Amino acid sequence: MNEMVARTDTLNTLTADAREFEGKALRAQLARSTRLEKAKALLLVLPLLLFIGVMFIFPLADMMLRSTDNGPVAELMPDTAARLLDWDQFTLPDEATYAALARDIQTAQKERTLGKIATRLNFELSGIRSLLTKSARKLAQMESSDESWKQRLVQIDQRWGELATWSAIKRVLPSVTATFYLSSLDLAYDAKGEVVRKPPERAIYVDNFIKTFAISLGVTLSCFILGFPVAYLLSVLPTAKANLLMICVLLPFWTSLLVRTTSWIALLQTHGIVNDLLVWLGILSEGNRLDMMYNMFGTVVAMTHILLPFMILPLFSVMKSIDPSFMRAATSLGASPFTAFIRVYLPQTKPGIAAGSLLVFILAIGYYITPALVGGRTGQMISNFIAYHMQQSLNWGLAAALAVILLIIVLILYWLFNRIIGIDKLKLG
Amino acid sequence: MALPIYATPFQRAWHYTFRFICGLVLLFLMAPILVIVPLSFNAEPYFSFTQGMLSLDSAAYSLRWYEDFFSNKMWLLAVKNSIYIGVASTCLATVLGTLAALGLSRQHMPYRGTIMGLLISPMIVPLIITAAGIYFFYARLGLAGNLWGLILAHTVLGTPFVVITVTATLSGFDISLIRAGLSLGASHSRIFFKVIMPLILPGVISGALFAFGTSFDEVVVVLFLSGAEQTTIPRQMWSGIREQISPTILAVATLLVALSILMLTTIELLRRRSERLRGQSPG
Structure with a gap:
């Protein structure tokens, strides 16, 4: 009997062992096949991931680095750089530093690198460009004398006797700089090297960021006000009719952005169709036609038109899934149509409102083409300043700093969109 | 959203006002695109309708901007x-x-x-x-x-x-x-x-x-x-x-609108086909 028990026990342990062994093997097998599946899936994504990484993410990151890059001055003026390393910034530099500067300017003039130095320094303190070219010219003409370099340079231009000039040079010597970010926020260094606000007439970027926000918010709001009723109508109409009206939403969506901008110019300009119509109707007299184009108004109207489908489509797809019996139940329980709408219908459309508004806002805040074409002077957004510094003023550091700030704002909104709605919920057409 | 027969006059009024508002928004969406189509046939180099165009005078219309486009x-x-x-x-x-x-x-x-x-x-x-x-x-x-x-x-x-x-x-x-x-x-x-x-x-x-x-x-x-x-x-x-x-860009714009209608139709047909294949009713 005992023996029997002992044998079954052993048997049980054996089978348990076997089971455990089998289980382990199975689990290992499963893990292996999952790993294989993972690798297969990754392998399919890899080509695009690499492509986007090399052709998009890397160039973007590379450009971002320009926002803190201090430029080549330290290499192009090596002697001055070395002398200024332990300058105290409170008194004018010593004679040896002046001598080094004179040497560096002459070498730079000979090697044709003075332009680069002047360009970079001019972003730090405007007017330095002319100071440098003037000094180079005068130094070349100067005969040797026993005056000190300090006297000679100050004689050429008294700005060489000012602390502000020297601290500007010292600031461009380290490999990284905060100047461009400070400029983006309307701040600058003063003569003592402390951060101060720029004078109001030169402070433009903070105001422009606020304006960009305001325009985007205005566009989002008008898209919502115009889009909500239409999305609602589309969601309750019978399919055939809704499809017909849907064309009115989708055709603009598919039409070239430039075409739509052009047509707004034709409609809203001073001698455009809307003004003609108003004059013809006698609402306006010929003399006071409205200025609706090439200003902020034109920008907001054209952008609202362009972005409206991005509001209507997500709203529509959410509204389509709302059961109409909720509204009927609410009214049958005694709610007025208005209360039923506010307390029953509206809360259910929240995902659509969030998706549409975030999408429109994200797209609006980085808008460039429409403001550039119809914005005139008052309708310019931050993207237009980035383009200006990229193409005209060639202050790439400032362009990059503005771009980084804009990008951070957009990425936060994108993250929010992903958290609230989920990027895979994004539908097109 | 048919109006029920027991609707109060206020509901009736709201029903039509609402449709009117939606009509205006849809007009806002479509008008800019439609308005450039006739403008592209303008015989004058303007971005607005001339007197001749409004009175449907055939001399006020021409294909010159299209010719300009195809010969440039x-x-x-x-x-x-x-x-x-x-x-x-x-x-x-x-x-x-x-x-x-x-x-x-x-x-x-x-x-x-x-x-x-x-x-x-x-x-x-x-x-x-x-x-x-x-x-x-x-x-x-x-x-x-x-x-x-x-x-x-x-x-x-x-x-x-x-x-x-x-x-x-x-x-x-x-x-x-x-x-x-x-x-x-x-x-x-x-x-x-x-x-x-x-x-x-x-x-x-x-x-x-x-x-x-x-x-x-x-x-x-x-x-x-x-x-x-x-x-x-x-x-x-x-x-x-x-x-x-120059109105040449209006002629180009009109051609692009025609192209977008073509693309939109294709997308719509594809969407329906896809839904049919997956056994969903076309929405």
Whole structure:
């Protein structure tokens, strides 16, 4: 009997062992096949991931680095750089530093690198460009004398006797700089090297960021006000009719952005169709036609038109899934149509409102083409300043700093969109 | 939303007011596009309707801006470039995007959210930032001022659309179809071409159309990357609006509207086909 028990026990342990062994093997097998599946899936994504990484993410990151890059001055003026390393910034530099500067300017003039130095320094303190070219010219003409370099340079231009000039040079010597970010926020260094606000007439970027926000918010709001009723109508109409009206939403969506901008110019300009119509109707007299184009108004109207489908489509797809019996139940329980709408219908459309508004806002805040074409002077957004510094003023550091700030704002909104709605919920057409 | 017969006068009034408001919004959406079509036949070089046009005088209408378009070397070069860049970048974007979407839709895809976020990002990042970054980098690779740079840049901008549309088509995909195929002895490649491909094809094609549309309409990157030789239709329109405003751009705009109607119809037909194939009723 005992023996029997002992044998079954052993048997049980054996089978348990076997089971455990089998289980382990199975689990290992499963893990292996999952790993294989993972690798297969990754392998399919890899080509695009690499492509986007090399052709998009890397160039973007590379450009971002320009926002803190201090430029080549330290290499192009090596002697001055070395002398200024332990300058105290409170008194004018010593004679040896002046001598080094004179040497560096002459070498730079000979090697044709003075332009680069002047360009970079001019972003730090405007007017330095002319100071440098003037000094180079005068130094070349100067005969040797026993005056000190300090006297000679100050004689050429008294700005060489000012602390502000020297601290500007010292600031461009380290490999990284905060100047461009400070400029983006309307701040600058003063003569003592402390951060101060720029004078109001030169402070433009903070105001422009606020304006960009305001325009985007205005566009989002008008898209919502115009889009909500239409999305609602589309969601309750019978399919055939809704499809017909849907064309009115989708055709603009598919039409070239430039075409739509052009047509707004034709409609809203001073001698455009809307003004003609108003004059013809006698609402306006010929003399006071409205200025609706090439200003902020034109920008907001054209952008609202362009972005409206991005509001209507997500709203529509959410509204389509709302059961109409909720509204009927609410009214049958005694709610007025208005209360039923506010307390029953509206809360259910929240995902659509969030998706549409975030999408429109994200797209609006980085808008460039429409403001550039119809914005005139008052309708310019931050993207237009980035383009200006990229193409005209060639202050790439400032362009990059503005771009980084804009990008951070957009990425936060994108993250929010992903958290609230989920990027895979994004539908097109 | 038929009005019930027991509706109060107030409800009745609201019902029609509401439809009137919606009508106005739809007019706001359509009017700008429709208004340029007759304007493009204007005999005068103006952007507004002349007296003659309003009284339907046939002399006030002409095809001169269309003739101008078809006889202008720059415009024809722009058309050629746009089509070339559009087709090449669409092909690249479709292949890369479809492969990625197939991977992303697999059950065991690791880091799906992050990778999806990265792949969609070219659609979200403001174009001016993309253009600036691409300009510096491509210039260093010698890709500025030639068509290849534009093709690659437009491929970057087009892939998110392909990824989104193909992933959407695959979300309703029944995996047991693949298992059925395998159990019946089909090879993997045969299953891909005979089972998966026909089912996701509508998504692939609409993604491709989106990518083509994006490339065909893109101007910011073109402004940064292209020289005079690489002008495209949007680039010509851009300088047309900025510098020498002439109704030729209205003629081009009208042709582009015709093209967008064509694309819209194709997309709509594809969507219905896709829903029919997946057994959903067309919505």
